[in-house]
Structures are given as C-alpha cells and as structure tokens.
Amino acid sequence: MSESPPDPARLQRRLDRVTRARKEAERLLEEKSLELYEANQQLQAHSDDLEHQVRLRTQELEAALDQAKQAAKAKSEFLAVMSHEIRTPLNAVIGLSELLSMEELPESQREQIAVIHKNGQGLLELINDILDFSKMEARRLQLEEIEFSPVLEFKSWMNGFEVQHADRPVRLVLELGALPARLLGDRGRLRQIVFNLLSNAMKFTEQGEVRLSLTCRSLGDDRVHLTLKVRDTGIGMSAQQKERLFQPFTQADASINRRYGGTGLGLAISMRIAQAMGGEIHCESAEGVGTEFCVELRMRKVQERKPSLVSMGEECRCGGTALNILVVEDNQVNQMIISRMSEKLGHKVEVANHGREALEKVSDQTDIVLMDFIMPEMDGLECTRRIRKLDLERQPRIVALTANAFQEDKDHAREAGMDGFLSKPIHVEALRKELCASCPYHQVCEDSRAE
Amino acid sequence: MKGIVFVEFLEMVEQQFSADLADDLIDNSDLPSGGAYTAVGTYDHTEIVTLVLALSQESGIPVPDLIKAFGEYLFGRFFELYPSFFEGVSDCMDFLSRIEDVIHVEVKKLYPSAQLPKFDIDYPDRDHLVMVYHSDRHLGDLAEGLIQQSIKHFKEQITLERENLDEEGATVRFTLTRAA
Numbered sequence: 001m002s003e004s005p006p007d008p009a010r011l012q013r014r015l016d017r018v019t020r021a022r023k024e025a026e027r028l029l030e031e032k033s034l035e036l037y038e039a040n041q042q043l044q045a046h047s048d049d050l051e052h053q054v055r056l057r058t059q060e061l062e063a064a065l066d067q068a069k070q071a072a073k074a075k076s077e078f079l080a081v082m083s084h085e086i087r088t089p090l091n092a093v094i095g096l097s098e099l100l101s102m103e104e105l106p107e108s109q110r111e112q113i114a115v116i117h118k119n120g121q122g123l124l125e126l127i128n129d130i131l132d133f134s135k136m137e138a139r140r141l142q143l144e145e146i147e148f149s150p151v152l153e154f155k156s157w158m159n160g161f162e163v164q165h166a167d168r169p170v171r172l173v174l175e176l177g178a179l180p181a182r183l184l185g186d187r188g189r190l191r192q193i194v195f196n197l198l199s200n201a202m203k204f205t206e207q208g209e210v211r212l213s214l215t216c217r218s219l220g221d222d223r224v225h226l227t228l229k230v231r232d233t234g235i236g237m238s239a240q241q242k243e244r245l246f247q248p249f250t251q252a253d254a255s256i257n258r259r260y261g262g263t264g265l266g267l268a269i270s271m272r273i274a275q276a277m278g279g280e281i282h283c284e285s286a287e288g289v290g291t292e293f294c295v296e297l298r299m300r301k302v303q304e305r306k307p308s309l310v311s312m313g314e315e316c317r318c319g320g321t322a323l324n325i326l327v328v329e330d331n332q333v334n335q336m337i338i339s340r341m342s343e344k345l346g347h348k349v350e351v352a353n354h355g356r357e358a359l360e361k362v363s364d365q366t367d368i369v370l371m372d373f374i375m376p377e378m379d380g381l382e383c384t385r386r387i388r389k390l391d392l393e394r395q396p397r398i399v400a401l402t403a404n405a406f407q408e409d410k411d412h413a414r415e416a417g418m419d420g421f422l423s424k425p426i427h428v429e430a431l432r433k434e435l436c437a438s439c440p441y442h443q444v445c446e447d448s449r450a451e
Numbered sequence: 452m453k454g455i456v457f458v459e460f461l462e463m464v465e466q467q468f469s470a471d472l473a474d475d476l477i478d479n480s481d482l483p484s485g486g487a488y489t490a491v492g493t494y495d496h497t498e499i500v501t502l503v504l505a506l507s508q509e510s511g512i513p514v515p516d517l518i519k520a521f522g523e524y525l526f527g528r529f530f531e532l533y534p535s536f537f538e539g540v541s542d543c544m545d546f547l548s549r550i551e552d553v554i555h556v557e558v559k560k561l562y563p564s565a566q567l568p569k570f571d572i573d574y575p576d577r578d579h580l581v582m583v584y585h586s587d588r589h590l591g592d593l594a595e596g597l598i599q600q601s602i603k604h605f606k607e608q609i610t611l612e613r614e615n616l617d618e619e620g621a622t623v624r625f626t627l628t629r630a631a
Contacts, residue, residue, distance in 0.1 A: 010474055017477070020487035028491045 076134075083131050084374065087124070087424060088331060094120040094425035095337035102344060102428070124425065129265045136269065141276040143186040144410070147302055150179045154214055157191055161198050170205050177215035180224060180301035189273045190297075193281075194228070196266040197293050201232035204291070208233030222303055226279075228295040237285040245283060246271045270295075323347045323367040323435055328358040328383065329401065330375040334424070338370060338401075341428050345435060355383030362387055366396040368435065371418065373402055373409065381416040388417040399434055401426070452588075453565055454492035455532075456499060456525070461488065463524045464506060476505045493564060496588055515592045522596015526604065543605035544627060547582060547598065548574040568594065578629040583622065591615065591623035598625055 097117040101110065135141075158174045165172070194212070201210040210232045217225045237245070246267050267281075274281045278298035285291040325347050329335050339349045352358035355378025362369060369387065371380040378386075384398050399420040400413045410421060422434055464473040477486030480501045484494050503521075507514045530537060536554050540546045551570045558565055568586035584594045595613055602609045608630035616622040 010471070010478075013478065014470075014474055017485065017487040020485065021489045021492075024487060024492055025489035028489065032491075 079131060079134050083127070086127055088334075090120055090124050090127070091425035092331075092333040092337070094124065095341075096333070098425075098428060099337060099340050099344075120425075129269060133265045133269055136272050141189075141272055142408070143189060143276055145184050146187045147182050147184055148187040149181060150183050150214065150216075151176060151181075153187060153191070154194075154212070157194055158212060161195065165202055168202065169207055170202060171209040173209055173211040175211065175213035177213070179214065179216045182302040183224070183299050184222075184302050185277070185297075185299040186273075189277070193270045193273055193295060194230075196270045197228075197230040197295070200266060201230050201234060201291070201293075204236075205232040205234030208290075218301075219298075222300045224299055224301050226295075226297040226299055228297065229292060230295075231290065231292040233290040236287040236289050236291055237283075238287055242283060242285055246281070324365050325349045325435070326352060326358060326362055326366050326369045326396070328352045328355065328369060328375070328380065329372040330354055331372070334372070334401075334426075338426055338431070341426065341431050342435070345428070345432055347435060354378055355380065355386070358383050359386055359390075362390065362392075362396065364393040369396050369398045370422065371398055371400055373400065373413075381412055384413075384416040384418055397437070452494055452496035452499060453490075453562060454488050454494060455490040457488040457494060457502070458490045459525055459528050460499060460502060460521055461486075462528075463521060467520075467524075468506075468510065472506075472509060475509065476502050480505050518590065518592035519596035519599070522593040522598075523600035523603075524596075525593070526597045526600035530604065543602050543607050543609060544574065544577065544580040544629070546605070547601060547627070548572050548580060550582075580627040582625045582627070583616070584625065585622050587621055589620040591620045594623065595625065598627070602627070 094117060097113050097120065100113045101117065105113070154174060154176060158172060162172050198210065198212060210230065213229045213231075215227045217227070219225050271281050274295055274297060279296040281293060281295045283291065283293050325342050327335060327338050327342070327349055329338065329351070330353055335351050335353075339351060342349045350361055352361050354375040357377075358369065358371070359378075369384075371384060373380040375383075380400060387398065388395065397420070398418045399422055400409075400418045401422050401424055402409055402413075413421065420434055420437065422430055461473045461477075464476065480486075480498075482498050482501065484498060488494065503514055503517055506512075507517055510517070512520075536557070537546065540549070551572055555567050558567060568584055568588070568590070571581075571583040571585070573581040573583075582594075582598070584591055591613070595611070598611060602611060610628050610630060612626040612628075614624045614626070616624055
C-alpha cells in the first residue's frame with residue numbers, strides 16, 4: 001500500500017486541509033493577539049488608575065497626618081495654657097490657706113483652713129497627674145540626673161507621708177537595706193513613684209500596715225539595681241483586676257472611682273517612669289490579704305562625695321540671716337503669698353510686676369530673685385539673661401517660680417542663668433530651704449552636716 | 452476538545468501507520484471540521500471518537516487499546532511541548548499528584564475554554580497514589596495510557612491498577628503502588 005504512487009487527488013485534499021488549518025490557526029492567532037492587546041490595555045488602564053488612587057490616598061493621608069499633628073500640637077498648647085490657668089487660682093487657694101494657718105486663729109477656723117489646704121493640694125495632685133500623663137503620652141519622658149542621698153530622701157518622704165496620713169490607723173514602716181551614700185538619678189520622678197505606690201497602698205488599706213522597703217545591688221562600675229517594694233495588708237485584687245492595673249484611666253473596678261477617688265493614672269505614670277529608668281513594676285496580690293508592688297530600677301551611684309547645693313530632709317541651722325529678696329511676679333495673689341511668707345521667715349521683700357521693672361529694682365544688695373516665668377512686658381527668662389549681663393558687684397541667686405516644672409522649662413531656665421526652682425504653689429518649707437540655700441552661711445552649714 | 456489532541460492523533464497515525472491512512476480516516480469520516488485541525492483550535496470531541504473508531508476498523512485493533520496507545524504517545528509529546536511542567540519534579544507520583552492543582556490550573560490560564568477531566572488525588576505517602584478520574588467524555592483509557600507512559604518516563608517500578616467505578620467509564624480509579 002505504501003509503495004503505490006501518490007494519488008494527486010488525495011494530495012490536493014491534503015493540501016486543502018493543511019491550508020484551511022493554517023488559515024484557521026492564523027485567524028485564532030489574530031483573535032488571541034487582539035485579546036492580549038486589549039487585556040494589556042485594560043491592565044495598563046487599571047495600573048494607571050491604581051497609581052492615581054495611591055497618589056490620591058497618599059495626599060489624603062498626608063493631609064490627615066498634618067491635621068492630626070496640628071490637633072496634637074493644639075492639644076499640647078491647650079494643656080499648657082489650662083495648666084497655667086488652673087494652677088494660678090489653685091496656688092492662691094493653697095498659698096493663702098497656708099499663710100492663714102500661720103496666723104493666731106481659733107481651733108475651728110484652723111481646722112477649716114486645714115481642710116481647704118488639704119483639698120486644694122489634692123486637686124493640684126490630680127491635675128498634675130493628668131498633665132503629667134498627657135506629657136508622657138505626647139513625647140518621651142525626659143529624666144534628670146540629680147545627686148541625692150537615698151537614705152535622707154526616703155526618710156524624708158516617709159516622714160512627709162506619715163504626716164499627711166497621721167489620721168489613719170495604718171502603721172507605716174520603712175525598711176532600708178545597705179544603700180550607697182549618694183545616687184545619681186531623677187529624684188523627683190523616683191519620689192513620684194514612691195508616693196503613687198504609698199498613696200495607693202494607703203487608699204486600699206483599712207488597718208494593718210504599709211511597708212516600704214528599698215534594697216540595692218551593685219551591677220559593677222557605678223551602676224546599681226534598686227528594688228523598691230511597697231507591701232500592704234489591704235483589700236487586695238483579683239487576677240482580673242491585676243491585668244488592667246497599669247492601663248491608664250483604669251481602676252480595679254468602676255465603683256472604686258467613687259469609693260476611693262483618684263484619676264487611675266498613678267500606676268500608668270509610675271510604670272512609664274520605671275520603664276524610662278530601665279526598669280519595671282510588677283505586682284503580687286491576694287484578695288483580702290494584701291498587695292505588694294515591686295519596682296526594679298537602674299541608677300548610678302556617685303563614687304566620690306561632692307557637697308550638694310540643695311539640701312533636703314534635715315534642718316538647716318543657718319536661719320536668722322535677713323535676706324533682700326526681689327519677687328518678680330505679675331499675679332497679685334502670688335505676690336502677696338510669696339511676700340508674706342518671706343517676711344514671716346524674717347526677710348526683706350521688694351516686688352516687681354514684670355521683668356522690665358525687675359531690671360530697675362535689682363541691685364548689689366539683692367541676695368535672691370524669685371522669678372516667675374510668664375509675665376507681660378518681659379518674661380522671666382529674658383529678665384534673667386539681662387540681670388546676668390548687668391554690671392553688679394555681686395550677682396544675686398535667681399530662683400524660678402514654675403507652675404509647670406517640665407524638664408524643658410528647667411533646661412531653658414538653667415541656660416538663661418537661673419540657679420534653682422520653686423514649684424507653685426509655694427510652700428513655706430520649700431521657700432525656707434531655697435532661701436536658706438542663698439544664705440551666705442549655708443555652705444558652712446552643709447559642710448558641718450556632712451561630718 | 453483542544454486541537455492539539457486531534458493534531459497529535461493524526462501525527463501518531465502518520466508515524467505508526469502511514470500518512471495515507473490518516474488521509475483515509477479523515478476522508479471516510481464525515482467530520483464537521485473537515486479534518487483541517489490546528490493545535491490552537493477547538494473542535495467537537497465526538498470527532499476524535501469517530502476517528503478512533505475509523506482507525507480501529509482500518510487496523511483491526513480494539514478501540515480501548517488504540518486510545519491507551521494514543522495516551523502513551525501523547526505523554527511523550529507533552530514532555531516535548533511543555534517542559535516547564537516537568538521542571539523540579541523528582542518522580543512519577545510527584546508529577547501525577549500535581550496534575551489537578553498545578554498543571555490543569557496552568558492549562559486553564561492558557562486556554563480558558565478548555566474542558567479538562569477532573570482528578571481526585573490521594574497521595575498519602577511517597578509510595579502510594581490514588582487518582583480518581585471524572586469526565587463525561589469517558590476517556591479513562593486515554594488517562595490510563597498517559598499514566599502508564601508517565602511511569603515509564605520516570606523509569607520507576609510502579610504497579611498501576613485500574614478500576615471502573617461506573618459502567619459508562621465516567622469515573623475510573625487508578626491506584627499506583629511503588630514496588631518494594
């Protein structure tokens with residue numbers, strides 16, 4: 001069969017088939033090409049559209065981010081302003097009640113004034129907590145490095161706390177392990193943690209004791225690990241309550257707010273401080289038995305003892321020297337409070353309503369300038385810089401009066417040439433210490449105490 | 452049915468028998484397409500049945516044997532035409548187990564209108580593979596030829612068992628077992 005010669009008709013049919021198949025293939029190819037081309041066009045259009053959408057979304061996001069930033073900035077500014085606006089009248093309430101309590105008064109009025117003072121103080125702490133927390137949320141917490149004696153500070157804090165809670169049938173116990181003579185760290189923030197934990201413990205303990213202990217372990221070099229514990233015999237917490245403990249605006253349960261008060265920010269603030277100090281806070285608790293908070297912190301110890309300029313906790317014996325004080329403050333109530341307090345401490349006071357007036361009144365005879373920050377005409381920083389440039393025989397000590405002692409304010413104050421800080425409301429005791437530091441005999445007193 | 456099946460079938464007839472026989476099969480069958488197949492076209496699947504029946508009559512070889520032989524032939528062509536499906540495949544069971552989830556998926560991308568048989572794959576371990584074929588085209592024989600050639604291609608000692616799960620041949624179970 002395969003040997004027979006090719007049949008022309010068969011070959012013709014084969015050719016026809018092949019030709020038709022080729023044409024069909026070409027038609028299909030053309031069809032496919034067109035499909036591909038169109039699909040390609042669609043993809044391109046789709047891609048363009050996506051790019052356009054991305055650009056649009058990016059613009060929207062940028063705008064939203066801008067708005068959010070501006071809103072956050074406005075919030076910060078608002079907080080700063082409110083902080084000032086709320087504290088100024090509050091300072092008047094606290095300061096004036098403190099002044100009044102120094103007068104000869106019948107017992108009933110003395111008690112009423114004590115209540116006004118205590119409540120004003122409580123309100124201030126509340127506001128400070130809220131502002132403090134907003135600041136911490138808004139930016140990283142900045143820590144100061146101050147030299148301090150842990151033994152003196154803790155004793156002083158415990159004393160202060162004891163006085164505040166003298167009416168409670170709860171025993172306060174302080175246990176100090178072996179501690180370095182001096183530490184380098186943010187004393188104020190450490191105090192804040194201690195007071196937060198102590199206040200908390202006190203709030204939830206009806207009877208028994210609240211025990212504060214501090215131990216220290218060397219980590220080599222000058223680094224130390226501090227373990228601070230606050231243990232109470234209070235109502236304790238359930239595991240569930242414990243979980244929400246360090247969340248801001250949260251209290252163990254909603255009813256606590258009404259029963260025990262507080263913002264619910266104390267622990268959240270304390271935790272953030274501890275974390276900023278390279279540590280943390282944990283908590284053990286049993287319902288009906290008590291609670292123990294344990295704070296782990298890192299600090300540095302001071303190798304050589306240097307004399308410190310600010311003394312705390314112990315009586316300075318250098319009182320009795322009358323100082324010339326220039327109070328630079330635009331608020332009349334504050335002027336009155338500071339002047340009266342200073343006069344009661346036996347000093348001579350002159351008042352300037354703003355920086356410009358202060359420049360006229362400051363002289364060689366001025367021992368100390370108590371300087372407000374925000375004033376009309378000329379603010380405290382500018383005024384300080386100008387005083388430092390004055391050709392005086394003797395430059396006075398300049399102490400800032402700050403309502404909001406944020407770290408950046410302190411930095412600015414130091415840069416401008418200020419020597420110290422007093423937070424409003426001004427307390428007699430704090431003022432006395434600050435004035436004492438300006439006293440010419442102060443250094444002698446410091447040295448004698450060190451022995 | 453995709454044109455490649457027809458083109459390859461006629462190629463096989465030309466190679467295994469003769470070009471004239473291929474012509475005769477077409478001329479003697481009344482095909483709607485007239486037998487002018489192109490690989491990228493699509494044609495009624497009954498035409499392949501007609502062609503296979505005609506070949507069976509001409510050659511005296513039973514239809515199932517012819518279809519199996521075509522399956523074996525087709526596997527070799529697939530290997531030449533689509534080498535990418537064999538890349539990174541180590542053995543026969545590996546390859547066959549990918550039919551449904553990999554190969555057919557790709558074929559569908561290339562030819563969205565393609566109607567492919569469905570395989571249920573059970574590949575419990577490296578020595579056992581069960582493939583259940585489902586298709587209303589009843590081409591279990593073609594599948595058997597393809598699987599058989601796949602085993603030969605990978606040069607492995609694997610036994611293939613076939614069991615028709617219905618009378619029409621729409622569902623067929625293939626069980627592959629690696630010889631110990």
